Amino acid sequence: MTALSTETTQASRTAAIPFILKKAFLSACVALVLFSLMIGIRTEAGPDGQLTWWTRLGDLASIVGLVFGGSIVVELLRQWIGPTGAEKLVPAPVQRSLSLAGRFLGPALLVFTLLVPVIFYNQRYILDLAILVLTYVMLGWGLNVVVGLAGLLDLGYVAFYAVGAYSYALLATNFGWSFWVCLPLAGMLAAIWGAMLGFPVLRLRGDYLAIVTLAFGEIIRLVILNWQDLTGGPNGVSGIPRPSFFGIPLDNSDDGLAAKLGIEYSPTHRIVFLFYLILALALLTNWVTIRLRRLPIGRAWEALREDEVACRALGINTTTTKLTAFATGAMFGGFAGAFFATRQGFISPESFTFQESALVLAIVVLGGMGSQLGVALAALTMIGGFELFRGLETYRMLVFGMAMVLIMIWRPRGIIGHRAPTVYLTKAQAISSDLVKEGHG
Amino acid sequence: MDYFAQQLINGLVLGSIYGLIAIGYTMVYGIVGMINFAHGDIFMIGGFIALISFLLLVSLGLTAIPLILLLVLLVAMAVTALYGWTVERIAYRPLRHSFRLAPMLSAIGMSFVLTNYSQVAQGARVKPVPPIITGGYTLHEGAEGFAVRLSNMQIMVVSVTIVLLAMFTWLVSRTRLGRDMRACEQDQTMAALLGVDVDRTISMTFVIGAALASVAGMMYLLYYGQVDFFMGFVAGIKAFTAAVLGGIGSLPGAVLGGLAIGLIETFWSAYFSVEYKDVAAFSILIIVLIFMPTGLLGRPEVEKV
Amino acid sequence: MSGEPILSVDRLTMRFGGIIAVQDLSFAAERKKITALIGPNGAGKTTVFNCITGFYKPTGGAIRLNHDDGRQSALERLNDFRIAKQAKVARTFQNIRLFPGMTALENLMVAQHNTLMRASGFTFLGLIGVPTYRDAEKRAIALASDWLKRINLLDRADDAAGNLAYGDQRRLEIARAMCTEPALLCLDEPAAGLNARESAALSELLQSIRGELGTSILLIEHDMSVVMEISDHIVVMDHGVKIAQGTPREVRDDPKVIAAYLGTDEEEAAAVMEGGS
Incomplete structure (x- = not known):
C-alpha cells in the first residue's frame, strides 16, 4: 500500500x-x-x-x-x-524551536492578553472579539481534558455548554440568584450531565463513542428546543441578568460600581469586566488542567489514552477514570456556558448546534491534542479567521469546512504535536507525537 | 388497528429510504473503518440533483412520467456518485494512513462544505415539487371512516429499494468488484499483495454508496415533495443509527436497521409526540450501543489481550 | 510442597462458544517460587493467564489467591482492575503493552496509581498541594528510580517508553508490574524476542525478584533455556489440559511432554529438550 x-x-x-x-x-x-x-x-x-x-x-x-x-x-x-510536502512545510528543527519558543510564547501571550483591555479600551469590536476568542479557548481547554488527555472522542461537547448556559439563565431569571452563586452550580450540573453521558458510553470505543456523544448533544438540544414550558423553546431565554462585581452592579445607577468608585460611568466597564471574567475562568481551567496532569488522575487519563488494557492490568479503575474525565471536561464547559449566558443576556437553542461542537473539537485537534498552548493558538486562529468572513455569512461555514479538511491534510497532529512529560528525574524532554497514542475514542 | 396498519406502511417506506442511506455508511465503515460524516450530505445533494434534473427534463418538454423518472434516477445516480468519488479523493484518501481522528474531522469538514455549498448554490429556502406520482389503493375501509391507504408513491419507493438491493447484493456477492471489496474489508495489505487495486476498490465503495444515497435523495424528494440544504444532517445521523442498529459492516443489517428506525420514528410520532421523534431515534442509538454494541447482525468484536 | 500455595487453580474451564480452550485445569503456584506454564502453541496458556488476571471470566472452576496475612481472594469473581488492585496480581503482556507516549518514569508512576490516588485525597487534596501528597509522590519517584536502576534503565528514565529498545521495553514492563507491589507476578512470554544476552539478564532479574523481594512468579515461556534455568516448578499444558507437572528435570524427562511438543518422534523431542537445558 x-x-x-x-x-x-x-x-x-x-x-x-x-x-x-x-x-x-x-x-x-x-x-x-x-x-x-x-x-x-x-x-x-x-x-x-x-x-x-x-x-x-x-x-x-x-x-x-x-x-x-x-x-x-x-x-x-x-x-x-x-x-510529503505537507510534513516538510514545517521542518523538524522549526518545530523544535517552536516548542522551545513556546516556553516564552505562553507567558508573552498571557501578558499581552492581560493588557488587551488597556490597549484596545476604545475599540469595542476588538474587546468583543477577544472575549469570544477567550470563550473558545476555555471551551477548547475543557474539551482537551476529554479528547486530548483521556483520548475519548466527544462530538457532543456543546451539550455541556448548553447545560451551563441554561442552568445559569433559568436559575437567574426564575429565582433571581446571582451569577456567583449560579456559576459553580452550572459547572456542577454540567459535570453531572457529563458523568451521565459518560456512564453509558464507557464500553464504547472510537467512532461509536463519537456518534453517541453526537447523538447526546443533539438530544439535549432537541429537548431544550421542545420543552417550551421550561426553556422557552426556540424563543430562548431573555433578560438574563448581567454579572455583578461581587454584588455591585456594573450599571449607571447610584449603586453601580462607577458611582461607588466615583468615576464616570461607561458601558465599556462591563465589557472590560467580562473580559477579565472569562480570562480568569479560562486561566482557572488551564491551571486546574495543568495540575491535574501532574496528579495520579491526570496520569491515569493519559495512560488510558495510551493503553486501556494495560491500565486495567495495573489496577486502575478505568470506569471512574473515564467518568472523571467526562465530568471535568463537562464542568469547564458548564462554566463557559454560564459565562456565555451572562454575556449575551439572551440564549436560544440556535447557539448550541453540532457545528459548535465540531468547531471546539477542531480547535483541540488543530492545537495538537493535549497541548494547552496549542489549543489557545488554535482558538485564536480559528475564531480570528472566522471573523474575517463575518461579512460573507453564507460562505463562512463553507470556508470553515474547507479549512478543516485542509488542516487535517496539512497537519493531522496539530500545531504543537509534542507531549511534555508530567514528571522527570533529570530533564523534561518533549515526546514526539509519533509515539503518543490518540486513544480509543 | 387500521391506524396501526397505516403507520406500519408509512414506517416501512421511511425505513426503506434510511436503509438506502445506511448501506453507504456501513460499506464505507466496513472497508475504511471511518464514519463518512459527509454521507448524509451526499444524500441531500442527490435530492437536489434529482430536483434540478427533473425540472430540466420537464422544461425540455418531456411528458412521459416513467421516462422522466428513469432519466432523473440515472442522472442523479451518476452525478452524485461523482460527488462521492470526489469527496473520497479530496478529503479521505490523503489521510488514509494518518492518525485516526484526522479522517473523521476531515469528514466533518466535508459535511460542512457540502451543506453550505448547496446553501450558497441553491439558496436556503425549501424547494417544493408538486406531487409527481399520484393515486394509490385503499386497502381497508375502516369503520370510523379511517382508511388504510397504500399510495403508488409508496409502492414505488419500496419496489425501487428492493430492486436496488437485489442488484447491490448481486454486485457484492457475485462480481469481481464485490470480491475485491470484501477482500479489502478483511485485510487491505493482504488484498493489495494479492493484486487487488485497493485505491480503486475504496473509490468504488464511495461511488456505490453515493449512488444509493442519491436514490434515497430522489425518493425523499418524491415522497415528501421537497428538499432543502440542511436535510442531510439529521437523515445522515438517523441512517448511521440504522447502520449501527443493524450491525455496522453488515449490508442486510443496514437495511434491517433502516426499517427499524423508520418504524420507530413513525410509531413514535403517531402515538407519542412528533417533536420528540428525533430524540427517540437518537435514544435508540444510545440504548442499542450500550446493550448490543455489535447491533442486530454485526460480528462480535473480541478484545485481544 | 509445603505450606499453602499462593495461587491455586482448581478445575478451571474456559469455553468460547463451542471451543473448549481450557478444561478442568488444576495446578498451584508455590509461595516465593517461580512456576512456569509451558506447552505448545495453542495449548491454552494465555487463556489461563487471562482468566487469572481477570480479562476473561472463566466458564467454571475456582482460582484462589492466598495472601500472606491469610486473606483469600477468589479471582474468578473479581473483575479486571480489582484483581490488580485488591488481589495484588500484576501481569505483563505477550505483545508489550507499555504507554509508549509516556516516559519510562511516568510508566512506573502510573503503576503506583492507587497508592498515589489515596495520598492525593482522591485528587482534591493533591489539587491544593498538601505536603503529604508531595511526600507520597517523592516516595513514588524513589520507588520508580529504584526499579529503573534494577533494570538498568536509570539513564533512560525521561525517554519515551516507545523509544526504548525492545529488550528494554520488556524489562520496563516487568518493572512497571512490580511497581504495583504485587503478591503474584504473572509474565506472559517475557523472553519472547530477546537475544541470548538479554534472556540471561531477564533470568537474573526474575531470580532477584523472587530471591530478594520474595515475590511469587507465574510465567508462560517458550524459551526453554529460561524456563529450565529459573523455574522451581513447571506445569505442562496441551490442548487445554494439564499433561504433566514437576521440577524442570522431571518434566524434561516426561515422555508425554516430549510427545506433546513434537508429535511422537521422541528422539527428536528429547534433543530439543536437552538443548534447552
Whole structure:
C-alpha cells in the first residue's frame, strides 16, 4: 500500500507539463459534471409555491476555470515541495524551536492578553472579539481534558455548554440568584450531565463513542428546543441578568460600581469586566488542567489514552477514570456556558448546534491534542479567521469546512504535536507525537 | 388497528429510504473503518440533483412520467456518485494512513462544505415539487371512516429499494468488484499483495454508496415533495443509527436497521409526540450501543489481550 | 510442597462458544517460587493467564489467591482492575503493552496509581498541594528510580517508553508490574524476542525478584533455556489440559511432554529438550 502510493507520487513528481495539463483538464471535467446542475442552474420557490429556475452559465464557467487553474497550481506545488510536502512545510528543527519558543510564547501571550483591555479600551469590536476568542479557548481547554488527555472522542461537547448556559439563565431569571452563586452550580450540573453521558458510553470505543456523544448533544438540544414550558423553546431565554462585581452592579445607577468608585460611568466597564471574567475562568481551567496532569488522575487519563488494557492490568479503575474525565471536561464547559449566558443576556437553542461542537473539537485537534498552548493558538486562529468572513455569512461555514479538511491534510497532529512529560528525574524532554497514542475514542 | 396498519406502511417506506442511506455508511465503515460524516450530505445533494434534473427534463418538454423518472434516477445516480468519488479523493484518501481522528474531522469538514455549498448554490429556502406520482389503493375501509391507504408513491419507493438491493447484493456477492471489496474489508495489505487495486476498490465503495444515497435523495424528494440544504444532517445521523442498529459492516443489517428506525420514528410520532421523534431515534442509538454494541447482525468484536 | 500455595487453580474451564480452550485445569503456584506454564502453541496458556488476571471470566472452576496475612481472594469473581488492585496480581503482556507516549518514569508512576490516588485525597487534596501528597509522590519517584536502576534503565528514565529498545521495553514492563507491589507476578512470554544476552539478564532479574523481594512468579515461556534455568516448578499444558507437572528435570524427562511438543518422534523431542537445558 505505502510502497504503491510512494511509487505513484514519485512518478507524478517527475512528470512534465503535459501530465499536469492532462490532470488539470480531467479535474475541470469532473468539476463541470459536479457543478453543471448545482451551480449552472439555480432553482427557487416562486411566490405561489411553483418552482422556477434560471441558468448561471457564467458562474459555472468561472468555477470550472478556477478548478482548472487551481489544479495546475496544486500540482506544481506538489512537485515543488515533494510528495510529503505537507510534513516538510514545517521542518523538524522549526518545530523544535517552536516548542522551545513556546516556553516564552505562553507567558508573552498571557501578558499581552492581560493588557488587551488597556490597549484596545476604545475599540469595542476588538474587546468583543477577544472575549469570544477567550470563550473558545476555555471551551477548547475543557474539551482537551476529554479528547486530548483521556483520548475519548466527544462530538457532543456543546451539550455541556448548553447545560451551563441554561442552568445559569433559568436559575437567574426564575429565582433571581446571582451569577456567583449560579456559576459553580452550572459547572456542577454540567459535570453531572457529563458523568451521565459518560456512564453509558464507557464500553464504547472510537467512532461509536463519537456518534453517541453526537447523538447526546443533539438530544439535549432537541429537548431544550421542545420543552417550551421550561426553556422557552426556540424563543430562548431573555433578560438574563448581567454579572455583578461581587454584588455591585456594573450599571449607571447610584449603586453601580462607577458611582461607588466615583468615576464616570461607561458601558465599556462591563465589557472590560467580562473580559477579565472569562480570562480568569479560562486561566482557572488551564491551571486546574495543568495540575491535574501532574496528579495520579491526570496520569491515569493519559495512560488510558495510551493503553486501556494495560491500565486495567495495573489496577486502575478505568470506569471512574473515564467518568472523571467526562465530568471535568463537562464542568469547564458548564462554566463557559454560564459565562456565555451572562454575556449575551439572551440564549436560544440556535447557539448550541453540532457545528459548535465540531468547531471546539477542531480547535483541540488543530492545537495538537493535549497541548494547552496549542489549543489557545488554535482558538485564536480559528475564531480570528472566522471573523474575517463575518461579512460573507453564507460562505463562512463553507470556508470553515474547507479549512478543516485542509488542516487535517496539512497537519493531522496539530500545531504543537509534542507531549511534555508530567514528571522527570533529570530533564523534561518533549515526546514526539509519533509515539503518543490518540486513544480509543 | 387500521391506524396501526397505516403507520406500519408509512414506517416501512421511511425505513426503506434510511436503509438506502445506511448501506453507504456501513460499506464505507466496513472497508475504511471511518464514519463518512459527509454521507448524509451526499444524500441531500442527490435530492437536489434529482430536483434540478427533473425540472430540466420537464422544461425540455418531456411528458412521459416513467421516462422522466428513469432519466432523473440515472442522472442523479451518476452525478452524485461523482460527488462521492470526489469527496473520497479530496478529503479521505490523503489521510488514509494518518492518525485516526484526522479522517473523521476531515469528514466533518466535508459535511460542512457540502451543506453550505448547496446553501450558497441553491439558496436556503425549501424547494417544493408538486406531487409527481399520484393515486394509490385503499386497502381497508375502516369503520370510523379511517382508511388504510397504500399510495403508488409508496409502492414505488419500496419496489425501487428492493430492486436496488437485489442488484447491490448481486454486485457484492457475485462480481469481481464485490470480491475485491470484501477482500479489502478483511485485510487491505493482504488484498493489495494479492493484486487487488485497493485505491480503486475504496473509490468504488464511495461511488456505490453515493449512488444509493442519491436514490434515497430522489425518493425523499418524491415522497415528501421537497428538499432543502440542511436535510442531510439529521437523515445522515438517523441512517448511521440504522447502520449501527443493524450491525455496522453488515449490508442486510443496514437495511434491517433502516426499517427499524423508520418504524420507530413513525410509531413514535403517531402515538407519542412528533417533536420528540428525533430524540427517540437518537435514544435508540444510545440504548442499542450500550446493550448490543455489535447491533442486530454485526460480528462480535473480541478484545485481544 | 509445603505450606499453602499462593495461587491455586482448581478445575478451571474456559469455553468460547463451542471451543473448549481450557478444561478442568488444576495446578498451584508455590509461595516465593517461580512456576512456569509451558506447552505448545495453542495449548491454552494465555487463556489461563487471562482468566487469572481477570480479562476473561472463566466458564467454571475456582482460582484462589492466598495472601500472606491469610486473606483469600477468589479471582474468578473479581473483575479486571480489582484483581490488580485488591488481589495484588500484576501481569505483563505477550505483545508489550507499555504507554509508549509516556516516559519510562511516568510508566512506573502510573503503576503506583492507587497508592498515589489515596495520598492525593482522591485528587482534591493533591489539587491544593498538601505536603503529604508531595511526600507520597517523592516516595513514588524513589520507588520508580529504584526499579529503573534494577533494570538498568536509570539513564533512560525521561525517554519515551516507545523509544526504548525492545529488550528494554520488556524489562520496563516487568518493572512497571512490580511497581504495583504485587503478591503474584504473572509474565506472559517475557523472553519472547530477546537475544541470548538479554534472556540471561531477564533470568537474573526474575531470580532477584523472587530471591530478594520474595515475590511469587507465574510465567508462560517458550524459551526453554529460561524456563529450565529459573523455574522451581513447571506445569505442562496441551490442548487445554494439564499433561504433566514437576521440577524442570522431571518434566524434561516426561515422555508425554516430549510427545506433546513434537508429535511422537521422541528422539527428536528429547534433543530439543536437552538443548534447552
